[in-house]
Amino acid sequence: AQKITQTQPGMFVQEKEAVTLDCTYDTSDPSYGLFWYKQPSSGEMIFLIYQGSYDQQNATEGRYSLNFQKARKSANLVISASQLGDSAMYFCALAGGYQKVTFGTGTKLQVIP
């Protein structure tokens, strides 16, 4: 069974500051992937960043980085230099060996000017 936990229903961050969105997971698959998606109010699910369980380095994509701590089973998303357009729901997701993807309940991020 796979499980994703996002414990922060909502977060506020000042514009230009960095913010960390928490995600913990549980899986019995030896090989898995972790994703973060952004969902603005329009509803589309936008892929942000991916971390493979065997990747040695933390993934980075522009202002997004994933703080992967395998022993703790955590995969936190760090957004640097927040922008107003970053206000959205953020979902952490886990894909097991057969790529069935399980989502967390999401964190609503609001960037304050």
Added chain:
Amino acid sequence: DTGVSQNPRHKITKRGQNVTFRCDPISEHNRLYWYRQTLGQGPEFLTYFQNEAQLEKSRLLSDRFSAERPKGSFSTLEIQRTEQGDSAMYLCASSLLGKERDRGLSGNTIYFGEGSWLTVV
């Protein structure tokens, strides 16, 4: 546009009617997924296909729901005798599952369409 395409984007239907949603995945993606999302919740897995084979169905997928991917390309999700509880956004996603040596899933990003909103009145 070469992303995942879903049609229709919005559908309002009367309770008891049947509705069908179509998903066109990214070209050559062999995996296709259907998810359902209600307001304030994360997407819930419904079913997924590897080429034309339906590999798994969630218990959420009652007998009124059926999904097909007849030629391993586009997929349809049909809901028969709709109920008000079926009102949700139905998301389709696709990915390219790599070869065995790529089981580390590196690069097997899953891309979503823009979703199909269903309102049952």
